[in-house]
């Protein structure tokens with residue numbers, strides 16, 4: 371099994387994780403948004419083409435391949451949300467799955483070469499994800515979010531501290547309502563990084579937004 375990213379590299383890549391699809395970009399070109407965000411300091415990217423106005427079929431594939439290429443050129447991992455077929459078609463570095471999606475263990479087995487990320491909301495889900503072979507966890511919502519309409523209850527960074535206290539050492543990011551004002555709390559609670567959608571994708575300057583976030587999470 372050839373894995374391109376070892377655990378230390380993954381922890382590093384998770385520091386500032388941009389999660390985004392075209393509906394999150396306020397009408398801007400997602401390619402331009404991602405390019406600017408990478409200049410600003412984003413270290414990993416997830417294509418989450420979801421919600422009202424999300425591209426489908428060939429348009430989705432075309433957008434995915436442009437963004438995939440950009441990530442490859444800049445040396446950052448490219449992850450696909452949920453869609454195993456799309457992840458394979460785009461030769462993604464990984465796939466992210468939620469609790470309502472396919473069983474993590476089955477995905478892990480079918481895609482041994484990929485980074486597998488799993489959304490976990492409590493210690494039980496984190497332990498299951500670990501035994502299913504997840505490479506990293508997304509934990510949230512940390513704060514109130516308007517991006518994911520079916521998000522669970524806000525748990526705050528205390529949710530991450532609980533997982534760490536419960537022995538979960540896996541690479542882990544907080545997600546949900548994170549911006550430059552609160553990112554440091556998420557890291558201090560034990561996260562390796564933060565995953566953000568609107569704080570970068572909907573910012574008037576994604577580059578500056580990413581740079582500001584990055585400044586708040588490095589050298590804490």
Ligand code: TZP
Nearest residue numbers: 515517518546547566567568
């Ligand atoms: N999963 C939990 S909250 C969330 C996802 C995908 C949305 C986060 O979006 P934002 O804009 O960073 O609050």
Ligand code: MG
Nearest residue numbers: 452467468471
């Ligand atoms: Mg999902």
